[in-house]
Structures are given as structure tokens and as C-alpha cells.
Amino acid sequence: MPTQYRAIQSRQALIRSAAQTFIEKGVPAAGMVDISRRARLSKGALYFHFASKEDLTLAVRDEALNALKDLEHELARAPHPARTAVRDFAIGLLGRVDADVVVRAGLQLRPETAPGIAEPELQQRWYALFLEKTTADRAAGQSPPGDDPRRSAQLLAALVVGLLNLGQVDRTWWDKDVVTDIWTQLPPGAQGAAPAHTSTRTAPV
Numbered sequence: 001m002p003t004q005y006r007a008i009q010s011r012q013a014l015i016r017s018a019a020q021t022f023i024e025k026g027v028p029a030a031g032m033v034d035i036s037r038r039a040r041l042s043k044g045a046l047y048f049h050f051a052s053k054e055d056l057t058l059a060v061r062d063e064a065l066n067a068l069k070d071l072e073h074e075l076a077r078a079p080h081p082a083r084t085a086v087r088d089f090a091i092g093l094l095g096r097v098d099a100d101v102v103v104r105a106g107l108q109l110r111p112e113t114a115p116g117i118a119e120p121e122l123q124q125r126w127y128a129l130f131l132e133k134t135t136a137d138r139a140a141g142q143s144p145p146g147d148d149p150r151r152s153a154q155l156l157a158a159l160v161v162g163l164l165n166l167g168q169v170d171r172t173w174w175d176k177d178v179v180t181d182i183w184t185q186l187p188p189g190a191q192g193a194a195p196a197h198t199s200t201r202t203a204p205v
Contacts, residue, residue, distance in 0.1 A: 011049045013039040014053050015063055019105035027057060027113045057114040062153045064106020067096060068122075075129055082133035086156045087183040094163060094174035108168070127157040144188040155186075 017039035021030040032053060036046040050056040071092045071198065078085035097104050109117045132157075134149035143149070167173040 007049075008043055010039075010041055010107070011059075013041065014049055014056065016102055019102040022057070022060065022105045023101065026104055028052075028107070028112045032056075054116045055116070057109055058116055060102060061109050061114075061117055064103045064109075067100065067103050068093065071096070072125070072129060076132070080132075081139050082130060082152065083156070083183065083186065085133055086130055086160065087179065090160045090163060091176050091179050093138050093160065094167060094179060095176065097164065098169070098171055098174045107164070117145050123157060123161050126160060127153055130156045147188075 013037065017035045018030065021035050021038060026033075030053070031137075032046055033043055035056070036043045039046075050059065071089060074091040074092070076084055079089065080088070097107065107122075111117050131149060131153035134143070134147075134152040137143045138147070138149050141153075163173050163179065165184075172178060
């Protein structure tokens, strides 16, 4: 096996091991020795790739955020009306969080437990994407009568963030059928404004 390929595999194994350890123990209690043993690599191999636990937590966070970019790009390019596009985005997002421990751990990292981590304000980024879609719907005449693009985007953002947080305690909230059923219960138009600054804050690790 080429040396470069082995190095890539080792780095990915360490990131995944760190994510699993962070979820089980929390960042402060996660030891570098524990992480390297879980990855079946030496402590020296760990420090070859990451100079400190802070570097490793940043790598977990970056890996998680990069994994979400494809979903965000798909949402931006989706030809469907906003509510359908955001439903598909939510199903893809929650499915990925459920299946990928690195994404799950990365979204839970917070500055108070992982120094060097900056709040990504994902909810604001998602809200901006949803608003772009709902505004485009209105311009194309695809919005329900009386629908306000801003309020619709706020409602959709609150739904996605709420499901993300609820699933941290009960992962049935991330089930595709559950998400689809919730979407069928949406009113024709968003009659009330959900908070624009809904937080993605979950139990810190």
C-alpha cells in the first residue's frame, strides 16, 4: 500500500476515533491515548498528524462542515419549490447526522469544551438558503396565497434546527418517515414568524 494512501487512512481513522470518543466521554475527558488506541494506531502516529487535541477537534469540526456543503449545494440548485427542497435537505441532513459519527460529533463541538472552535452559526446560513428559495418561489408565482417568504424561511429553519436538536436525545426524530410526516402537516402558508435566531446549540461535548 503506498505510503501516502496509508497516511490518509490513518488520519481518517484518528478523526473518526476522536469523534466517537468525544461523543462517549466529552472533549475534556477524551485522552489522546484513548483516541489512538481506538484507532489502532500508536500515539506517535497520532501526533504525526495532529500536534494537539485542539488540532484534532478542529479536524473533526472541519470534516463535519465539509460533509454538509454538498447538501447545501443540492438545496441551492434544487428545482423544486422551497418546502419540498427543504424537506429533502432535512432528510439528507438528518440521515447523514444519524449515520456519520464524525458529522454528529462535529455539530456538537462548542468553544467552551473545545477551545479554538468557533460557532459556525449554521442556522443563519441555512436560513439564508431557505429565504433565497422562498423568495424565488414568490417571484415565480409558486408560493401559497398570502405566504411571506421571510416567515416561511423562518418556519422551515426552526423545523430543521428543532429536529436536529430533538434527535440528539431521541434519534427517531431523524427518521425519514417522521420528517416526511411532519412536512405534510405544514399549513398552506406560514402565518406566524418562527424566531430568526433559532440556535443549533446541542448538548456540548
